[in-house]
Amino acid sequence: MRSIGILLLGFLLLAFESPFLHEASVSHYAPDLALCVVLYVGLTTGLASGMGVALLLGLLKDGFALSSPVGLHMEIAAVAFLVSFRLSRRLALRGPGPLMLIAMFFSMGASLLELLLSLVFDRTFGHGAGGPTVILVSMIPQALATAPFAPLVFWLLDKLDALTTRKGGDSVYLG
């Protein structure tokens, strides 16, 4: 139930993200909301179910971002989940500040991984409008755009958790 809720919320975030940013005329540096969801899942969920949710979120993101080959965001989500899953046992996140910092690093890591995977697997990479330069140039702005949304996504997921698991709505990460 919780996993379905998280998937549904991730799906809605992905569906609304693109038109919202387009309407707000800031579509160039879109925050990676799916990555924030994966980060949350990695910090709060078990390995098998969490990995399943992360893979499906990555697949959905591949569906929404049709310019990249299917599997690219799945792989990024899987790696991001694994890293955050490992971090969840060693890192004590408190408050929105550290959370934003972590989200920023994850976003930059995701951009580097996207660049690497695209170079290896995508035969058309660099032929069209996108390319290594675009990813490298937009890496930091995208990380800066993602960071402020992480507390918001975490807050939403905390509320969802409270609904689906009937636990208290207080967040471990937002203080």
Next chain:
Amino acid sequence: MRELFERHRAALVIFAALALPLFLLYVHGRSPRRTTIVEAALIRVTAPAQSAASRIISSVGGFWSGYVDVIDAKEQALACEDKSRILAGEALQTRTYELENERLRQLLAFKRERRDLETIAAHVIGKDVSSFARVVRIELDVGSRDGLREGMPVVMREGLVGRINQVSGGYAEVMLAVDARSSVNVKVAGKGVTGTLEGTGTGNTYTARLLYLHKAEGLAVGDEIVTSGHDKVFPPGITVGYIHSLEERQRGLYYELQVVPAVNFSTIEEVLVVVGQRTDPADASLDAEGATGTPRAGGRREGGR
């Protein structure tokens, strides 16, 4: 085998989770132009959702931009309203100046017509108004310091206003020609009928009556009544009023006709006080040439004696 799987479950999950996307990536990256089953399924799931989200966001965005437009329009309307108020004020001021200019031109024209009269221009600074909104008395901004004395005629281009009733240092009070206490020697212009014009104006009317001795023939409504000059107070030839009705009534020895004044006492703003009459036409002519002054506070004598 099962035990082995249980022991390495986590590693197997991780391996599968990393390998599956890589496989998909390999397949789709190799032939990106061909739409696969996975891509078709993804499009079927994501496209309607994105379309609906797009419509919702557009509606909200449209509503918001409409709201912003309304706010902008409101601000612009307020700015226009302020500007309009300022312009209306300026227009009113300009209209006031135009009217004043017109009145002063009229006074100047009168001065040119009547070069035989020595006058002081004055502003009306006060009006006593009856409960029927009729002016019963006016006050001028010139007085004895300017050479005014009681009884001096007060005129404007339209005709006789009245006479100075009381005078002090810088102010004078005028008794109107329609005041019940007022009496002026007059004649009907071009008809040879002479008589006395007495004010009958009460608080609610501007009227006067013409009293004369002999029953007159040939009078008509609208005939002009002018000062005769016989009383040595009012200079001759100044319009006083017009015959209002021909219902001649006998009052003792006199016959009586109703007269309406030539001047609208409600709108008087500037007047001329006749302080003397010139007898030498040459002097009168010279003075008249320089008589272009307008009334001002404290008054100004136009021309020399």
